[in-house]
Amino acid sequence: MIETADDFVRLRNSSDPQQCCRAAAEEASVQVWTEVIDRYPEERVGVVQNKTVPLAVLELLIDDPDTRVRFMVTMKRKLSPDLLERLAHDADESIRMRVAQHRNTSRETLESLRHDPWSEVRAAVEDRLGGTGRDLP
Template identity: 45%
Template sequence: MIHSAEEFVALRSSSLKDEYDRAAMEEAPISVWRDVISQFPEYRPWVAHNKTIPLEILEALCEFDPRTRWFVASKRKLSAELFERLSQDDDPDVRVAICANKKTPLEILEKMTHDLDEDVVRVAKKNYERRKLQRAITPS
């Protein structure tokens, strides 16, 4: 378990693979994640990258820069509300990340095929069609 914001930053900054991996795989109390977010803004994307990060922290990370929101949009464990929210993000790269997310609900992907950004539309259409086809050929 990661016990402090400073420990997380040290692990994430380490050149040792075992330590670097701990930053991506180990749990930490919500208070530690909040400390990292407030004290070390440049590490916010790496908080989102952690495999154990709770939804509450992912929601908090959506308040920051597009790079951090992109990391959040790439997570598969998002709530329906976060998928919806990020599908309407101001930044087209964040919306593309939602389109590329294998867990984005089909209804949201379908809506995104009408986005104003051509990259968003392209990725949304590609993944919408691929997933509809998979659904049709995969027995329930």
């Protein structure tokens, strides 16, 4: 288990591949993740890349000023339909596209994306809704 923000940063920046893997796979408390976000903003992408990062931490990063961080959040399989609904209103079209493609995106959110300004997002929504929609939450 990752015990401190400093431990996480040390693991992430290690030249040892095993240490880097630990940064991506080991659990940490919400308090540790919050400390990493606050003290080491350049490591926010690394926080999102961790396989065990809790939804509460991802929720903190949904409004991150860095598009890369928000995009990485949309890549997480564990996102709830509520969090995806929030991301569906993002200014960045690549994030809205990922929401349109995400398996946990609700039918209601997809319906709202049918009117997206970017035609590619609208097309992705039509692909999802055009079939039977059986895979939709």
